[in-house]
Amino acid sequence: MKGLPFRRRLGFALAGLKLAARRERSFRCHLLAAAMVLGLLLATRPAPLWWALLGLATGLVLMAELFNSALETLLDHLHPERHPAIGAAKDLAAGAVLVASVVALVVGLAFLLR
Numbered sequence: 854m855k856g857l858p859f860r861r862r863l864g865f866a867l868a869g870l871k872l873a874a875r876r877e878r879s880f881r882c883h884l885l886a887a888a889m890v891l892g893l894l895l896a897t898r899p900a901p902l903w904w905a906l907l908g909l910a911t912g913l914v915l916m917a918e919l920f921n922s923a924l925e926t927l928l929d930h931l932h933p934e935r936h937p938a939i940g941a942a943k944d945l946a947a948g949a950v951l952v953a954s955v956v957a958l959v960v961g962l963a964f965l966l967r
């Protein structure tokens with residue numbers, strides 16, 4: 854599947870986003886939060902740096918969620934039985950989402966307290 858045109862590859866990426874929105878409740882929650890952040894930015898029109906910081910923080914959370922879901926899907930398919938290594942891998946991925954969420958929270962608080 855190498856060397857496919859950009860439009861085909863974009864289609865695969867959008868299909869991944871649709872899949873995450875359909876299957877993952879936490880991804881839907883974070884999408885809602887991202888929409889609220891966008892609404893806040895549009896309403897308050899802060900300096901460009903805040904758009905960049907909040908955009909980065911929001912994107913980081915969504916990206917972590919997508920990688921977490923991708924890993925969970927792969928692990929559940931490759932190894933449906935329980936195993937401590939599978940549990941550790943899932944917990945590590947969940948830890949990445951938590952770190953991204955805390956970063957986003959800190960940036961959000963800094964924005965509100967500016």
Ligand SMILES: Nc1ncnc2c1ncn2[C@@H]1O[C@H](COP(=O)(O)OP(=O)(O)OP(=O)(O)O)[C@@H](O)[C@H]1O
Binds near residue numbers: 935936947
């Ligand atoms: N196959 C497994 N072997 C060992 N431990 C597992 C396994 N599957 C899940 N676990 C443990 O249970 C926790 C929750 O797993 P689960 O697959 O429900 O993930 P989740 O974070 O709840 O994801 P979801 O977004 O699907 O709700 C994992 O973080 C891990 O600690």
